[in-house]
Amino acid sequence: MLTLPPWLQRQTQGVVNCYACQKLVSITAPTCTHCGSQQPGLWGYGRHFRKFHHQGGFLALITWGCVALYLLTLLVNVRGVRTEMPLEILVPDTSSLLMFGATGEIPLFTLHRWWTLLTAAWLHGHVFHLGFNLGWIRYLMPLALDFYGAARLVVLYTGSAIVAALLSSVVAHYGSGLPPLLQGAYISVGASGALFGLFGALVAHGRQTGSKALEETMALYAGLGFILGFTLGSVDNWAHLGGFLGGFALAYVPGLRSRQPQRLYEVVLALVCLGATALSLVVSVLHWWWIQ
Template sequence: MAQRSIPCPHCGTQIDPREDSCPWCGTKRPSLWARLTGGGARGDGDRFVKAIIAANVAYFLLSLVVSGRGEWSANPLSFLSPDQRSLMLLGATGSVPVLSFGRFWTLISASYLHGGLLHIFFNMMALRQIGPWVSAEFGANRMFAIYTLSGVIGYVASCLAGVSVTIGASASVCGLIGALFYFGKARGGSYGAAVSREVSGWLISLVLFGLIMPGINNWGHGGGVVGGVVLARVLGFRAQSRDSAGQRLLALACAVATVLALLWGGLLAVTVIFL
């Protein structure tokens, strides 16, 4: 039986899975990690974005279970809201959890916690729109590293600014926006200019939204954007270089750290609430 072809991780050409390297561009066969993350062919990182969204939804549902009930308020902003105790146990971050109690792992877990149905809906809609675009230009490995680390940078900025408690994926999503902004400026040309214009509109909207709406963590948003720009500059994008072994290792380290943080938060919450 003939074996199905696989995409080259660099040029996207379909090649024989028995080949050790692409006969067209010379790139070595995709690793298991590249295949799992969808980082093999251009645009396939969409699957990895869906995995991140699934993790956010699963952790949100866990927060409702740990709460015992979601808030069924008529106010849409607080509809299906986990209680504060559950959010703290599961890994809300901020100056109190991090600086007062040394819960540094919450700098990762907080990006997977949300305060209500609308909160997670809008964050995941933004991630679903922006994530595949960043993955197409940077690759799935670099996209996930930017997503994770820019979220951490945004929450570190929040802690230093004195934000006591905060949650949400918006710092990480803002990191992806920052990465796209850098890409547009560095890429140049008509395409780069078009990317810069669109992303600039998003950045302006973020600033206005943060000024108008109460309770918005502007420090987290701003730190995430700056983190995304810096990380994009350091890691580079696909038009500049292909994924390196170090970048793949960084993405794997981010994935392991994320899984451990979420498992630890879930274990703590379940132990305290149910045992």
């Protein structure tokens, strides 16, 4: 008999914690008797969602996903791996990054690979780039998870990454006459746009709840990040700005505000974000093979 892996196995009887109010409810109940949320057991996958939330599932997914994709970009063209600066160690070949979904003006406007708005945040340009971004994400994400919940966190992170990539690519396409320091990216990878989205969302949470310490601390970190970006080479500053603005704006969308019970549509939207990202990675590789 074929046995499904644990994460695909549904609970069909007993009780589960409602994903919205966390109170016990029958797994078969169509509506939570405590808060009125629809499908409180998430069709039998409520326990998996609870583990995803409380065990930092999205953080683990980002960490291992980024590491795995970085290694893949190195392995598909080992001869193209290079070191360009003291900090830029083990830089994947540009074609490898494009294969797995690098974004920017060229992928979007020349190659018309619009799905790379979803994939680029999972790719990185060198070891320091990967370690720096993941270090900050591991610091910020538990805070954002506590304030927003797992489903909203996925939506905020994904939305910020999209806005970051789009703004940088549009500036590069239409602002070619700008000074080099103010131009967008022709090819861009990295989670820093989504990372700045977490800064923006946390600043918004501080403003909404009156937590001046949180608001000022996150704004200070983001400001230092902008300054650092302008002092280092090969940094996509427009993506940082787009990510920050995207995270800040999304945090004011009524359905995504912090400190509210999570709703069914938010869980579904988070699943759509994760599914669309995974599909975009597959499409990116297949399309690259097709056009070569």
